[in-house]
Amino acid sequence: MPAGLVISAPASGVGKTTLTLALARAWRNRGLKVQCFKSGPDYIDPAFHAAATGRASVNVDSWAMDRGTIAHLVSRGSDADIVLAEGSMGLFDGVAARGVSGTGASADIAEMLGWPVVLVIDPSGQAQTAAAIAAGLRDYRPGVRLAGVVLNRIASPRHEDLVRRALNDAGIAVFGALPRHAEISLPKRHLGLVQAEEQAEIGQLIDEAARFVAEHVDLDAVLQSAASWSPQPAANGLNVTPPGQRIALARDAAFSFVYPHMLEAWRAAGAEIATFSPLADEVPDASADVCWLPGGYPELHAGKIAANARFRSGLRAFAETRPVHGECGGYMVLGAGLTDADGVRHEMTGLLGLETSFAKRRMHLGYRLAALAVPMPGHRAGARLRGHEFHYSTILAQPDTPLAIVHDATGAVIAETGSQRGRATGTFFHLIAEDR
Missing domain, CATH: 3.40.50.880 (Class I glutamine amidotransferase (GATase) domain)
Structure with a gap:
């Protein structure tokens, strides 16, 4: 039976994609079957997911899709060992007016599927305040469970110690802390990341990210925090008529x-x-x-x-x-x-x-x-x-x-x-x- 997690953050640009790709490749290197999804409408990230896992990734979107469509799409992870849904923007960020099954927020997918959230926190310019942010996200919406956090762009061992102590006092697990490491940054363009197929070195970038994350994050603890998940067969598939034969x-x-x-x-x-x-x-x-x-x-x-x-x-x-x-x-x-x-x-x-x-x-x-x-x-x-x-x-x-x-x-x-x-x-x- 597969286990599921949502990778999210308080905001955009914190490192969700890098962590998702690194975890996916690191677990794949251990022989696990990893299935990724993208919460929200970003159409670039799924190609990176596929490069990391060797399996096609698709978008799941609570504003545009009903629950049956989302269930149909995520059922492709039924043969995986671990399923990762990468969020978009901040955990609760969506639109003001509800769509088909939600506002488009990553939290909708986490609650709908019962998958705990791993938060990527960037405490640059902060210390204990990072714990307050994580605790606020944990408590903001009943039904959305926080598994723990990964700290990103840690400035020094002292900085890490301050943040870890505050999170521990708040009862929030810290799976790891990543020091600043520009080499694993993915190239960007005005619509977001440069496309995966444009980067000949994408495999090496993901391998480096996986090595770096495995060195600083407790992969076993993250894996154990995932929720066992039994995909429910959808009553119907996608409501899509091809434009032609x-x-x-x-x-x-x-x-x-x-x-x-x-x-x-x-x-x-x-x-x-x-x-x-x-x-x-x-x-x-x-x-x-x-x-x-x-x-x-x-x-x-x-x-x-x-x-x-x-x-x-x-x-x-x-x-x-x-x-x-x-x-x-x-x-x-x-x-x-x-x-x-x-x-x-x-x-x-x-x-x-x-x-x-x-x-x-x-x-x-x-x-x-x-x-x-x-x-x-x-x-x-x-x-x-x-x-x-x-x-x-x-x-x-x-x-x-x-x-x-x-x-x-x-x-x-x-x-x-x-x-x-x-x-x-x-x-x-x-x-x-x-x-x-």
């Missing part, structure tokens, strides 16, 4: 952000996926009945995309007879033009009139609930889609038919409606689930 999926360094559970759901429903690389000037598979362009970093490759005439003309030819959909970065590439951070405009495919710019960056971040005004591949007009938006581009023009009425998690209407022209559609949000 054979899907041409753009996949390379510019088009890489797509939720793993969506691809798995498409395949489970009988769809075939044929990948192609716009950066390699490839075109969609001629036998496909739909083309899907995921998000990614088109702004870093805009010049190459603009120069790849075979890709652009091939996609336009495809769209004459079959639907094409783009998410976020893919939506921008379906547009008329993209202006990069240096103020240079690059011509995109022109299937939509969208004009975007990174010359003046502005962050757009949050959950999205979209009521489709017109159909898009896999979803009828009137469908309610839940997704997440995260980008720094500014809309200069969005002249086509609005795809949807889009609200944020507070219910406010937002301007990023998506677009539809002919057989081309696009959204700034990444699709997570459709309301049942």
Whole structure:
């Protein structure tokens, strides 16, 4: 029977991902089967989890998913020895308005699954106050259990002793303390971590993190703190209709952000996926009945995309007879033009009139609930889609038919409606689930 833990923290940037990867690899090196999940909408971390464990990781999200969907997704850990769910932001951080089964907070997943929480605490600039923070998190919400803490970025043995004594007085277990060690930091970019597939040295980084953590953390104590867990079979699986029977999926360094559970759901429903690389000037598979362009970093490759005439003309030819959909970065590439951070405009495919710019960056971040005004591949007009938006581009023009009425998690209407022209559609949000 597997055991489960949630790795969380008081805030972002404390070291959750590094600890999750290190624990996963260290236990895997001991011969254990480790399954990871990501709580919340971050679509980059699951690829790192897969690199650490050798097993695919997916997102579980209480704002966008119902309990049945979450149960279905986590059941893939039924043959594992230990299951780790990496949290997002701080333990209780979510949105103000409840979604399908929660607010999107990591605490929702911990309570729902009955998994204790290992907190990563960074006591930089603190001593005993770190214990007050940990105790507050422990007591904040009944039903969420604290297993213990791992201290990160400890300045000195004296610093560690002060913090440990305070935590001991508060009745909180300390599994280990990590001194500052910049070598195991993972590279970052404006949307978060640099993608796992972009880093040739990712295996060595994870190995180093595992060695470092094993040296300073009691792995056996952490493992013993996990809760035995018997996966409950879900009454139903994912409520996902594939956009087509054979899907041409753009996949390379510019088009890489797509939720793993969506691809798995498409395949489970009988769809075939044929990948192609716009950066390699490839075109969609001629036998496909739909083309899907995921998000990614088109702004870093805009010049190459603009120069790849075979890709652009091939996609336009495809769209004459079959639907094409783009998410976020893919939506921008379906547009008329993209202006990069240096103020240079690059011509995109022109299937939509969208004009975007990174010359003046502005962050757009949050959950999205979209009521489709017109159909898009896999979803009828009137469908309610839940997704997440995260980008720094500014809309200069969005002249086509609005795809949807889009609200944020507070219910406010937002301007990023998506677009539809002919057989081309696009959204700034990444699709997570459709309301049942």
